[in-house]
Amino acid sequence: MAGSSQQTARREAKRGSKPGSKPATRNFAINRQAGHYYHLLEKFETGIELTGTEVKSIREGRANLKDGYAVVRDGQVWLVDCHIGAYAAGSYLNADSLRDRRLLLHRQEIDKLGGRTRERGLTLVPLRLYLKNNLIKCEIALAKGKTVWDQRETIRRRTVDRETEQAIRDHRRRG
Numbered sequence: 001m002a003g004s005s006q007q008t009a010r011r012e013a014k015r016g017s018k019p020g021s022k023p024a025t026r027n028f029a030i031n032r033q034a035g036h037y038y039h040l041l042e043k044f045e046t047g048i049e050l051t052g053t054e055v056k057s058i059r060e061g062r063a064n065l066k067d068g069y070a071v072v073r074d075g076q077v078w079l080v081d082c083h084i085g086a087y088a089a090g091s092y093l094n095a096d097s098l099r100d101r102r103l104l105l106h107r108q109e110i111d112k113l114g115g116r117t118r119e120r121g122l123t124l125v126p127l128r129l130y131l132k133n134n135l136i137k138c139e140i141a142l143a144k145g146k147t148v149w150d151q152r153e154t155i156r157r158r159t160v161d162r163e164t165e166q167a168i169r170d171h172r173r174r175g
Contacts, residue, residue: 028136029063029129036151038125038143044113047104048079048129048138053090054101058136060087063129070103070124070140072114077103079126079138103138116142 034040050058057063062085070079079101086094105113116122127139146154 026131027128028058028061028131029065031065031068031125031127033066034125034127034141034143036146036154038123038141038145039150040125040127040141040143041122042142043127044105044109044140044142045132046077046138046140048136049102049104050084050136051093051095053087053093054084054095055136056090057084057087058129062087065126065129068126070126072110072117072124075110075114077105077110077113077124077140079103079140082126103140113142120144 064083064085066083068079068082070077072078081098082101083097085097113124117124122142122144124140125143127141129136129138131137
């Protein structure tokens with residue numbers, strides 16, 4: 001028994017991770033524009049219903065969340081306009097690249113999201129596709145659209161923060 005734990009520790013040390021630490025999640029697709037165009041209010045981790053060739057295609061990095069959004073329809077949450085490219089070796093088994101894909105959530109979460117998107121004008125935006133425990137997960141966010149003024153304010157704040165950090169670094173170098 002003790003020998004096997006030592007072997008595991010050596011293996012993890014070779015990989016550069018600490019013994020007992022959680023493995024890092026691997027992102028396959030990230031929607032970088034979501035934070036720019038929306039105020040992200042609440043995030044949810046969902047499963048996603050995929051075919052075998054779609055899983056292989058996502059693992060190759062052929063997914064794009066840029067134009068995607070989620071919608072609650074008939075008591076289920078669907079991911080719409082998320083492009084997953086065709087798997088090269090998939091032949092006739094490849095599904096349509098823009099088909100709607102079902103997101104897997106608990107009933108309470110679905111009801112909550114359905115009510116909030118219907119009433120308040122909020123939308124569901126996919127943020128990223130990632131690997132967790134050998135399953136592909138989709139992170140979605142309940143979001144409210146930013147106005148042009150909000151977008152400019154965010155850019156202005158980011159610029160000020162960057163200039164402040166630079167000034168602090170320069171001051172420390174001189175001192």
